[in-house]
Amino acid sequence: MPTIEVKDLSKTFRSRERTTAALIDVNLVIEQNEFITLVGPSGCGKSTLLKIIGGLIRPTQGSLTYDGHAVDRPQRSVGIVFQEPALLPWRSVLDNILLPAEILGLGMDESRKYALELIELTGLTGFEAHDPHELSGGMQQRVAICRSLISKPAVLLMDEPFAALDAMTREDLGLELLRIWDQDKKTVIFVTHSVPEAILLADRVVAMSARPGRIAKIIDINLPRPRTLDVEFVDGFRDYSVQVRSVIDQGQKRGTAKAAVS
Amino acid sequence: MPIVTLLCLIAIWEALVRWFGIQSWLLPAPSEIGRMAIEWRRELAWHSAVTLYETAVGFGLSLLVGIPLAVAVVYSRILQNTIYPILLALQSMPKVAIAPLLTLWIGFGALPKIIVVFLVCFFPIVVATTSGLATVRPVFLELVQSLCATSLQVFIKVRFPSAMPSIFVGMKIAITLAVIGAVIGEFVGAQDGLGYLILISSTQSRTALAFAALVLLTLMSIVLYYAIEILEHFVAPWGARR
Ligand SMILES: Nc1ncnc2c1ncn2[C@@H]1O[C@H](COP(=O)(O)OP(=O)(O)OP(=O)(O)O)[C@@H](O)[C@H]1O
Ligand SMILES: [Mg+2]
Numbered sequence: 001m002p003t004i005e006v007k008d009l010s011k012t013f014r015s016r017e018r019t020t021a022a023l024i025d026v027n028l029v030i031e032q033n034e035f036i037t038l039v040g041p042s043g044c045g046k047s048t049l050l051k052i053i054g055g056l057i058r059p060t061q062g063s064l065t066y067d068g069h070a071v072d073r074p075q076r077s078v079g080i081v082f083q084e085p086a087l088l089p090w091r092s093v094l095d096n097i098l099l100p101a102e103i104l105g106l107g108m109d110e111s112r113k114y115a116l117e118l119i120e121l122t123g124l125t126g127f128e129a130h131d132p133h134e135l136s137g138g139m140q141q142r143v144a145i146c147r148s149l150i151s152k153p154a155v156l157l158m159d160e161p162f163a164a165l166d167a168m169t170r171e172d173l174g175l176e177l178l179r180i181w182d183q184d185k186k187t188v189i190f191v192t193h194s195v196p197e198a199i200l201l202a203d204r205v206v207a208m209s210a211r212p213g214r215i216a217k218i219i220d221i222n223l224p225r226p227r228t229l230d231v232e233f234v235d236g237f238r239d240y241s242v243q244v245r246s247v248i249d250q251g252q253k254r255g256t257a258k259a260a261v262s
Numbered sequence: 263m264p265i266v267t268l269l270c271l272i273a274i275w276e277a278l279v280r281w282f283g284i285q286s287w288l289l290p291a292p293s294e295i296g297r298m299a300i301e302w303r304r305e306l307a308w309h310s311a312v313t314l315y316e317t318a319v320g321f322g323l324s325l326l327v328g329i330p331l332a333v334a335v336v337y338s339r340i341l342q343n344t345i346y347p348i349l350l351a352l353q354s355m356p357k358v359a360i361a362p363l364l365t366l367w368i369g370f371g372a373l374p375k376i377i378v379v380f381l382v383c384f385f386p387i388v389v390a391t392t393s394g395l396a397t398v399r400p401v402f403l404e405l406v407q408s409l410c411a412t413s414l415q416v417f418i419k420v421r422f423p424s425a426m427p428s429i430f431v432g433m434k435i436a437i438t439l440a441v442i443g444a445v446i447g448e449f450v451g452a453q454d455g456l457g458y459l460i461l462i463s464s465t466q467s468r469t470a471l472a473f474a475a476l477v478l479l480t481l482m483s484i485v486l487y488y489a490i491e492i493l494e495h496f497v498a499p500w501g502a503r504r
Contacts, residue, residue, distance in 0.1 A: 056404050074408045086401040089500035090423045103409040103419065133503055 004030040004053060004155065004187065009062030011048055021212035022048045026062070028206065028215060033185045035178075037198035038206050041248060045213030046191045047083055050157050053189060054080050066155075076104055079153030081161045083191075085140035087132035087147075094119070094128040097146045104151055111150055118146040121176055123169075137164040142173070149180065155187045163193070170194075171229055174201055178227060195248075199223075199240045200231055207247040217247045290470035295477070298470040305459070310478050312455040316372050316444040317486070320379020321437060324387050327380075329429065332391035333417075353385040358446055365451040375447030375455065382443035383436035390432025394425030427501020430494040437490055441483040456482075 011023040022045040030036055038046050051057040052064060055074040064071050079100070087096045094115060101111035119125055122142040132140055141164045148156060162170040174197060181188055192198050198205045202221050209216040221240060223231050231237060272292045278284075279291040286294055299306060335341050357378055364374035402420045411419065448457025456475045463471040494501065 051404070054408055056408055074410055076410050078408065080405075080408045082401055082404065084401055086399075086405050088402065088420065088423070089503070090426075090498070099405075099419070100409050103406065103411045103415055131500075133500070 003032055003067055004028075005063075005065045005068075006030075006049075006053065007063045007065070009049075009052065009059045009064065011045070011052060011057065012060045023052075023059075024212045024214050026213070026215055028218075030187060030189065033187055035181060035188045035201055035203045036190065036206055037202040037204075038189060038191045038208065039193065039195065039198045039244060039248060040208030040213065040216075041210045042193075044208045044210050046208060047159050049208075049213070050080075050159050050189060050191060054078055054157050056080075075155075076151075077154040079148035079151055079156045081141075081144050081148045081156075081158040083159040083163070085132070085137075085144040087140055087143055089132055092129050092131060093124065093135070093143050096132065096143055097150055100147060100151045106151060114152075115146065115150055118149055121180075122146055122173065138166070138169065141165065145173070145177075152184060153186060156181075156189070158188065158190045160191050160193065162197070170197065171200075175228065177201070178225075182226060195241055195244050196232060196237075198244060199237060200227060200229075205240070205244055207244055209247075209250070216250070217243075219243055219247075287467040287469050290473055294470045295473045298468075299474040299477075302471055302474065306456075306474060306478060309454055309456045309459045309475065310482065312372070313441070313444050313448065313457065313479070314482060316375040316447065316455065317379055317437075317440045317482070319372075320376040320443065321383050321440045323376070323380045324383035324436060324440075325433070328384050328387035328432075329391050332388045332395060335388070335392050336395040349385060349388060352381070357382055357443060361446050361450040364447070370451050370453060374450075375444050375452065378447040379440045379443040382439045386435040386439070387429070387432045390435070391425060391429050394428025394432075395421055397428075398424040423498075426498035427494075430490065430498055430501060433490050434487060437486045438483055441479060441486065445479065 006026055006028040009023060009026040010021070013020040013022055026049060038049065040046055048057065052059050055064070055071050055078070058072060066075065087093075088099065091099065094112075097115045097118065098108070098111055100106075101108060101115075116128070119128060122145060124139060124142055124146070127135065127139065132143070135143065141161060145158075145161050148158070162173060165173065177188075178201060188201075190198075190201060192201075199221055205219045205221060206215055207217045207219065208214065219240060223234060223236060223240075276292050279289060284291075290298070331345070335345055360381065361374070361378050364377055368374045368377070398421055402424065403416070406416050406420050444455065445457035445460075448455035449461055452458040456479050459475045460472045460479075463469070463475070
């Protein structure tokens with residue numbers, strides 16, 4: 001489906017007590033089936049940008065379009081993994097994963113079959129009937145990932161989906177995600193704090209600077225696909241790492257310097 | 263442990279009454295109360311059934327009316343602004359003062375007692391349900407919004423289950439008040455019910471019987487409370503876990 005375009009976008013949160021500029025002047029064009037990773041220091045507006053792209057938050061200024069059509073509300077073809085697992089405590093693991101299928105009115109038999117596949121893929125076999133509180137944080141996040149995939153969305157927005165996982169599981173799931181993405185083409189926007197992960201997964205890394213969030217640099221990752229962990233030993237990988245890190249560090253310094261002045 | 267404490271207290275009570283030779287009409291010994299309870303078991307059972315019936319029906323009605331009303335209040339600003347003040351006024355009225363009026367209007371049957379129970383339960387149910395429905399975790403709402411859920415789907419899949427633990431809190435508060443409400447109704451004018459029995463037997467100086475009825479009332483309250491807790495365990499166990 002869509003080319004996603006974010007144009008001159010700003011977001012200011014206003015409450016009675018204060019206003020917070022979360023995003024300033026963000027411009028980004030995401031091609032169909034592209035894998036974008038979004039990195040940047042904490043509080044720079046990554047989650048906000050993701051929710052705006054998902055149609056959950058209205059921007060203060062600027063526009064969001066899918067294939068040239070203005071979007072101001074959530075779309076059926078978009079799947080979201082939130083920064084917290086957000087599993088409904090009154091539903092079992094399987095039923096949580098099936099929630100989107102129920103709401104979107106998808107075929108339940110087929111969805112159940114796919115859910116079991118996803119459960120196996122994410123190493124949750126045997127936990128289908130468990131309640132969310134019986135799972136570890138990382139397992140809960142994996143359930144949330146399965147839930148986002150159940151509707152086979154054309155656009156997948158993932159907010160630090162692997163944050164609660166150990167390095168090994170994280171790499172495994174990252175590669176699994178790449179496999180799913182490759183097999184079942186979709187546009188992915190993936191927020192992460194891990195620079196190697198950002199490079200390993202992405203077609204392009206979008207690096208943001210500290211508050212107020214702007215896009216500091218967009219780095220094309222020209223590494224061969226399909227990727228494996230060996231990619232990290234390719235010469236280019238280190239250069240990309242250095243590039244991404246320097247952008248984030250600069251942004252962070254500038255951010256803190258500003259904060260100190262004001 | 264609480265049972266041991268209770269038994270000790272009862273034993274001390276028994277000993278004191280015997281030691282000082284306190285008159286039975288003033289303070290009956292536990293053994294005397296027990297004897298009386300067995301002797302009057304049929305009457306006690308009947309009056310308990312009446313009070314239980316009034317309590318249960320009044321409580322049930324308050325759920326039947328209170329929960330939908332709370333839903334309406336949550337979804338409508340206008341209702342929120344009009345109904346809530348009325349509710350508050352209603353709640354501020356002492357129910358003991360309303361009971362005689364109800365008897366005056368409706369008479370001596372079960373209905374006035376049921377209405378008192380209803381009035382007593384109604385407010386906690388509405389307030390607890392309203393606050394439960396209004397305090398859903400924002401990320402749950404974002405989740406279903408992101409799936410383009412209809413308002414009805416949001417209500418059924420997220421809002422109502424989210425509110426269940428809170429509704430149970432309201433129910434637990436209400437049920438303990440409900441028994442008291444029924445007794446108030448019976449005090450004012452009745453021909454049966456444990457409240458009536460207490461009133462009659464104390465005016466006739468059958469203090470032991472009044473005590474027996476009092477024990478039954480307490481037991482009824484406790485049993486009903488735990489019945490709701492058990493129901494919660496099966497229907498909405500996620501509330502107790504947080
Ligand atoms: N609902 C809100 N109301 C007010 N301010 C908000 C709200 N959501 C986010 N913000 C502010 O916007 C800024 C960006 O927040 P956001 O959650 O997008 O950051 P982030 O990059 O995702 O951070 P992290 O990496 O820690 O998750 C922060 O300064 C935050 O305080
Ligand atoms: Mg975030």
